[in-house]
Amino acid sequence: MNFGNIYNFNTKLMALAEQAEKNCSDAFSGIDKTAEYNGAKVLKAFSDNKVSEPCFYGSTGYGYGDLGRDVIDKVFAQVLGTEDALVRFNFVSGTHALSVALSGVLRTGDKIVSITGKPYDTLEEVIGISGTKGNGSLMDFGIEYGQVDLNEDGSADLEGITEAVKGAKIAYIQRSRGYSLRRAFTTDDIEKMVKAVKMGNPDAIIMVDNCYGEFVEQREPSEVGADIIIGSLIKNAGGGIARTGGYIAGRADLVELCSYRLTCVGMGKEVGCTLGMNREMLLGLFFAPDVVSNALRTSAFASELLAMLGFECSPRKDEQHGDIVTAIKLGDEEHLTAFCRGIQKGAPVDSFVVPEAWDMPGYTSKVIMSAGAFTNGASIELSADAPIREPFAVWMQGGITYTSGKIGVMLAVQEMIDSGLINI
Ligand SMILES: *Cc1c(COP(=O)(O)O)cnc(C)c1O
Numbered sequence: 001m002n003f004g005n006i007y008n009f010n011t012k013l014m015a016l017a018e019q020a021e022k023n024c025s026d027a028f029s030g031i032d033k034t035a036e037y038n039g040a041k042v043l044k045a046f047s048d049n050k051v052s053e054p055c056f057y058g059s060t061g062y063g064y065g066d067l068g069r070d071v072i073d074k075v076f077a078q079v080l081g082t083e084d085a086l087v088r089f090n091f092v093s094g095t096h097a098l099s100v101a102l103s104g105v106l107r108t109g110d111k112i113v114s115i116t117g118k119p120y121d122t123l124e125e126v127i128g129i130s131g132t133k134g135n136g137s138l139m140d141f142g143i144e145y146g147q148v149d150l151n152e153d154g155s156a157d158l159e160g161i162t163e164a165v166k167g168a169k170i171a172y173i174q175r176s177r178g179y180s181l182r183r184a185f186t187t188d189d190i191e192k193m194v195k196a197v198k199m200g201n202p203d204a205i206i207m208v209d210n211c212y213g214e215f216v217e218q219r220e221p222s223e224v225g226a227d228i229i230i231g232s233l234i235k236n237a238g239g240g241i242a243r244t245g246g247y248i249a250g251r252a253d254l255v256e257l258c259s260y261r262l263t264c265v266g267m268g269k270e271v272g273c274t275l276g277m278n279r280e281m282l283l284g285l286f287f288a289p290d291v292v293s294n295a296l297r298t299s300a301f302a303s304e305l306l307a308m309l310g311f312e313c314s315p316r317k318d319e320q321h322g323d324i325v326t327a328i329k330l331g332d333e334e335h336l337t338a339f340c341r342g343i344q345k346g347a348p349v350d351s352f353v354v355p356e357a358w359d360m361p362g363y364t365s366k367v368i369m370s371a372g373a374f375t376n377g378a379s380i381e382l383s384a385d386a387p388i389r390e391p392f393a394v395w396m397q398g399g400i401t402y403t404s405g406k407i408g409v410m411l412a413v414q415e416m417i418d419s420g421l422i423n424i
Helices: 003-007 011-023 025-048 067-080 094-105 121-127 158-164 187-200 252-262 278-308 333-345 402-418
Strands: 084-088 111-114 144-147 170-174 205-209 228-232 246-250 312-314 325-329 367-371 383-387 393-397
Touching: 003 402, 011 025, 011 278, 011 402, 025 067, 025 278, 067 084, 067 246, 067 278, 084 252, 094 121, 094 205, 094 228, 094 246, 094 252, 158 187, 170 187, 187 205, 228 252, 246 252, 278 312, 278 325, 278 393, 278 402, 333 367, 333 383, 333 393, 333 402
Parallel strands: 111 144, 111 170, 170 205, 205 228
Antiparallel strands: 084 246, 228 246, 312 325, 325 393, 367 383, 383 393
16 A cells, blocks of 8 residues: 555656655755754753753743743753753744844944845844834834845855944844745855854854754854854744744853843843743754754655756755755746645645635735644745745745655645646
């Protein structure tokens, strides 16, 4: 018996998928090695910091003496190779954690320079690049913004960086490709950027948006010179288990400043009850290296299968990944919508929903999104989004189990076959 019968997959598609999977065997063993290394890091941090049953008890009110909260901060700090960490369910999203970090560290008259081009969409308003005057953005508080655009080929402009960071308080790096066609930056790339920053300004604080990047490689940006890194728990670091939250990890003095912004000056991370969230935050981190490896396997499989069908994919299966995102150029609206319909059919939740392109606020073209997740908006779970515009590419990420990720990708291809868009 094979799983193809359960889903009535086209037999030619089954054969292609099997071949794609075979072609990925080297990529898969690399991914497994990384998961093993990171899994060991996590396990050791649990043991070194004496995670125990009482860490799971929730506190209320001020949350004084919450054992789990303090242990979680220490475990994350050890895993990420930082002096300290602030890990809280109170971060409503990655953008919120990034916003707290930026406003925690920056003061009026300071300058932040984004050295990897335009930052993630939701940060434009946080910084004040877009949005209305008087809304409390960084620029509204008299913080200056500068940007070093990427080179034509998507690499960082190292010479430009050395010049631009002179006098800046923060040099800001976005590791993930986000929703652009550039590659994600690897920790090797980030190490080079750190050198370029230090050459121009040894005092600049290097801040990294680490969303989608945790556990993709053996080293985190904080291990190659980043002073502070930020991420979301409904992406990689929450392992598909944490239902909300984010983290800020880095130099102890910087983490303390951020904690003053999350709660208030003077209290910082000493307060904040955890209700009943500690267990799932720890369980999520425990799962995270393996869950990320499932997302990476799904990415490699999708990239190989779609490349065999003639579509341009990035990254290819054997390129070094810096995040869990795969961009696939499908060519037109019909292909994009069929692909997203198929991904939706493979979701464990809301599989019966038919995604449609719509005019999402803040976007200039229609966007189609498919996601059927246990956690609302969790893009560590298999999901795909596509703005309906040139180059008609879909951005796919996640897959908390490889089996469901693979089936989702095969359903996306099957949907394009059934719609008469591709022949195999
Ligand atoms: C997801 C993400 C964010 C934060 O987005 P939220 O939806 O607020 O969690 C920021 N930067 C990058 C690169 C991301 O992928």
